[in-house]
Amino acid sequence: MFTRRLLLLSRPYPGQTRFTSTLGLSPTIKSVLAKNSSGTDVKISGWIRSVRQQKRIAFAEVSDGSTMRGIQVIMDDPQLATGLSTGSSVEITGTLADSPGREQSKELQAKHISIIGSADPESYPLQKKRHTLEFLREIGYLRPRSQTIGAVMRLRDQAEIGFHKFFHENEFVKVHTPALTANDCEGGGETFSVATDVPKGVGADPLTEFFGRRVNLTVSGQLHLEVLTGAFKRVYNFNQSFRAEPSQTGRHLSEFWMVEAECAFMDKLSTLMDVEEAMVRSVTQNLLDNSAADLEFFAKSNEPLAKLIKKLVDPAQYARVSYTEAIDILQRAESKAQFQFKPQWGQGLQSEHERYLATTHFAGPVFVTDYPTQIKPFYMLANPDGRTVACMDMLVPGPCELLGGSLREHDYVRLKQRIHELGFEDGSLDWYVGLRKYGTTPHGGFGVGFERFLQMLTGLESVRDIIPFPRYAGRCQY
Known part of the structure; x- marks a missing residue:
């Protein structure tokens, strides 16, 4: 009887695409994209890979290491990009939307951005340009972000x-x-x-x-x-x-x-x-x-x-x-x-x-x-x-x-x-x-x-x- 009870509790080998955490952990960008459809309000957190600001709109690429490309964040109000710089850690709430670009299927229309940890743009060594692997070895404490x-x-x-x-x-x-x-x-x-x-x-x-x-x-x-x-x-x-x-x-x-x-x-x-x-x-x-x-x-x-x-x-x-x-x-x-x-x-x-x-x-x-x-x-x-x-x-x-x-x-x-x-x-x-x-x-x-x-x-x-x-x-x- 005890053995039968144990068998009822058994689970198959963990799948690599299952996102079921209910531990109160911050969701990964991978799970946000996999579990939510366009039009859904979500919250993401991660590090800024790049930021581009224009007169009427701003863009940022945010990564948390869970996916190859991270997610593109669209800021219809350029003021939301104030203080953002490559390397900063951020928390962003917004709405998922279908992306017209070929690089990703969804993007995030930002409503609110909190800077958790700033990064000095003058001294942060990882910029959008291509870096050699030899250079990355010299900044080993940051190279996982590449x-x-x-x-x-x-x-x-x-x-x-x-x-x-x-x-x-x-x-x-x-x-x-x-x-x-x-x-x-x-x-x-x-x-x-x-x-x-x-x-x-x-x-x-x-x-x-x-x-x-x-x-x-x-x-x-x-x-x-x-x-x-x-x-x-x-x-x-x-x-x-x-x-x-x-x-x-x-x-x-x-x-x-x-x-x-x-x-x-x-x-x-x-x-x-x-x-x-x-x-x-x-x-x-x-x-x-x-x-x-x-x-x-x-x-x-x-x-x-x-x-x-x-x-x-x-x-x-x-x-x-x-x-x-x-x-x-x-x-x-x-x-x-x-x-x-x-x-x-x-x-x-x-x-x-x-x-x-x-x-x-x-x-x-x-x-x-x-x-x-x-x-x-x-x-x-x-x-x-x-x-x-x-x-x-x-x-x-x-x-x-x-x-x-x-x-x-x-x-x-x-x-x-x-x-x-x-x-x-x-x-x-x-x-x-x-x-x-x-x-x-x-x-x-x-x-x-x-x-x-x-x-x-x-x-x-x-x-x-x-x-x-x-x-x-x-x-x-x-």
Whole structure:
């Protein structure tokens, strides 16, 4: 009986276009436009993007971040515009009316305007003119008000909803993996060490005194996800990751977000790629369904991006080639492409190689599988050929490597031998290896760079413009 009562209270997965708040919150411009017809008296609040005053009429564009274009406000009495300036926060009451313009279906005929917070027009740095992304990074505390960064933020919101929706529909359990860890999952050594600034005594080591050992900020939650796949068949996380990456390219951040997933009872790399492909297709389609205006903002003058988005949601399988085949493709193209780095079997693919494969040769997403053992981490499952491991990277135009994954070594003896060969500290991974002693299963997983996913869909050159507060070598503002 109790269970039946609970079921009566259940609700479906929240829709992205439902506006039902009765909490007394100020309505968003998006909800005002969606819920009200022309002739309705409404109240909006937001920030002035631009204001234009003539003798007999005045216009203002007001945005609150909920829509791409905000709303145009018409002031038949120009005196209503007194004191208005770009950047000011306002509250406006008026009547919705059909708009004769092509940019919006409705506009607001203002009756009363209250200035909540003024902005000095002489010093406010965001004017109606186009600003470069480099300039916007210098005023990071204001750049969310720009159209470009505003569109990125709404896409981030909807993309995260899309990832959660996909995983929940496929019965993954959302889990939380730690930010503090004693291991370096990737083995690259590019970690941030955690130190205390409250020493216990003279000569105490700030790197070890608090936890009794060296501890890092996590690079990946993968190893902890593997622990959880010993109890749950499918798990995923959506966590911050940290990497002491000194690169100054537009592809790297020191603090970023990862979507990572692990699946137990998985013994085929093709199945793992099917999951990854379905995820990318599903999340992209979710954005088309719920954030089309924001995607169009980036794709309307970028034909290659528009074609890529179409390919991502096309039901046709993404291209799949082995690393060996990829090297052959690159070597045959070498004289024409003039690579800076010679493509050679046994070497990692450089960004120029990845870019050629995804942008030029395949002109769309492509999986590259079965890389050489020596250039991949210790946990990957060895292939029968003894030279490669069962892994893949998905390459896409733009950020190049979008995601990486593999089947994991699930045999206790083989994994312990591999860790020993690579010279890991004795006992440091006993907990991880021990998973293979108690009900081990074949399993696999992957990680997606959230910012790179959005970089792919926006066509922006730098990942620094995909995250609200970018942290990278030499830069940690706010």
